[in-house]
Amino acid sequence: MSITVNSDNGIALEPGLYIVATPIGHLEDITVRAISVLGQVDIIAAEDTRHSSRLLQKYQINTPLTPYHDHTNPAQRAKIIVRLQQGQTVALISDAGTPLISDPGFRLVLEAREMGINVVPVPGACAAIAAICSAGLPSDRFLFEGFLPPKTGARLETLNTRVDEIATLVYYESPRRLADTLRDMAQVFGDDRAAVIARELTKLHEQIEAGTLLELIDRVDADDNLRRGECVLLVKGCEVVKGDGLSHEVIAIMRVLVAELPLKQAAKLAAQITGEKKNALYSWGLANQDNNND
Ligand code: SAM
Numbered sequence: 001m002s003i004t005v006n007s008d009n010g011i012a013l014e015p016g017l018y019i020v021a022t023p024i025g026h027l028e029d030i031t032v033r034a035i036s037v038l039g040q041v042d043i044i045a046a047e048d049t050r051h052s053s054r055l056l057q058k059y060q061i062n063t064p065l066t067p068y069h070d071h072t073n074p075a076q077r078a079k080i081i082v083r084l085q086q087g088q089t090v091a092l093i094s095d096a097g098t099p100l101i102s103d104p105g106f107r108l109v110l111e112a113r114e115m116g117i118n119v120v121p122v123p124g125a126c127a128a129i130a131a132i133c134s135a136g137l138p139s140d141r142f143l144f145e146g147f148l149p150p151k152t153g154a155r156l157e158t159l160n161t162r163v164d165e166i167a168t169l170v171y172y173e174s175p176r177r178l179a180d181t182l183r184d185m186a187q188v189f190g191d192d193r194a195a196v197i198a199r200e201l202t203k204l205h206e207q208i209e210a211g212t213l214l215e216l217i218d219r220v221d222a223d224d225n226l227r228r229g230e231c232v233l234l235v236k237g238c239e240v241v242k243g244d245g246l247s248h249e250v251i252a253i254m255r256v257l258v259a260e261l262p263l264k265q266a267a268k269l270a271a272q273i274t275g276e277k278k279n280a281l282y283s284w285g286l287a288n289q290d291n292n293n294d
Pocket residue numbers: 024025094096097098099100101102103125126127128171172173174198199200201202203230231232
């Protein structure tokens with residue numbers, strides 16, 4: 001497919017740093033404005049210049065590329081900042097999707113903004129957004145968590161901080177770790193928590209698998225394909241607990257105490273720790289007895 005793009009009605013781009021989203025799979029998932037901006041800027045800073053040159057070739061964009069990573073080489077950032085200070089236009093792209101979303105760019109954007117340089121978003125594809133809008137989990141509130149730690153201990157610790165989160169949780173995960181991560185999630189959130197694996201979005205083998213965490217573990221164990229490609233893992237938020245009005249922190253304290261003590265004593269101690277009314281805590285404990293004994 002070929003697209004003819006007129007550069008913004010012939011008006012030159014304002015000097016500045018353009019944060020340009022590129023496709024997450026399907027090469028046509030790029031906006032007309034993104035193609036126009038990439039064709040006009042003085043230089044494109046890219047995570048992997050070889051990888052990005054394929055996309056640029058497809059749209060006949062001949063703008064020179066320069067590598068950019070936030071951490072490996074501070075000199076790369078300094079060179080880009082000098083260009084921007086000279087009034088040039090620079091586009092930042094990543095290998096796929098929106099720069100800065102689990103991708104390089106934060107330090108560059110921060111430094112540019114601190115220097116009063118114009119930073120312009122050119123929005124488009126993002127795997128987290130593609131996943132949340134197709135997963136069938138509540139999308140009114142979601143929490144993007146990026147990648148979990150690769151080792152089980154740290155991963156469990158991180159997941160535990162979200163045990164009472166009511167928003168849908170959105171994680172990026174490597175297919176190699178998918179099975180282990182699902183098991184850790186089941187341990188923390190419970191076997192029955194609803195979840196979705198959204199893999200290979202916008203690509204040939206796109207697949208959106210929904211089920212409880214336990215069901216997904218079984219399917220991943222049985223089907224090698226689910227452990228291939230790229231995936232976003234979504235977990236439904238915690239159901240709002242009866243005894244509304246108590247904060248998640250207070251409920252978390254109650255959960256720890258009722259696991260070790262009789263309810264009456266747990267409510268008394270929690271009241272001393274949190275300043276909440278003992279009766280409210282006791283009622284919450286009664287209403288959630290089944291959940292607490294899991
Ligand atoms: N900046 C990108 C974005 O806007 O989504 C994310 C980059 S991050 C380094 C790469 C991770 O995003 C992958 O490991 C995977 O979790 C997720 N991802 C990227 N493309 C995907 C796709 N087509 N389908 C499912 N997940 C994808």
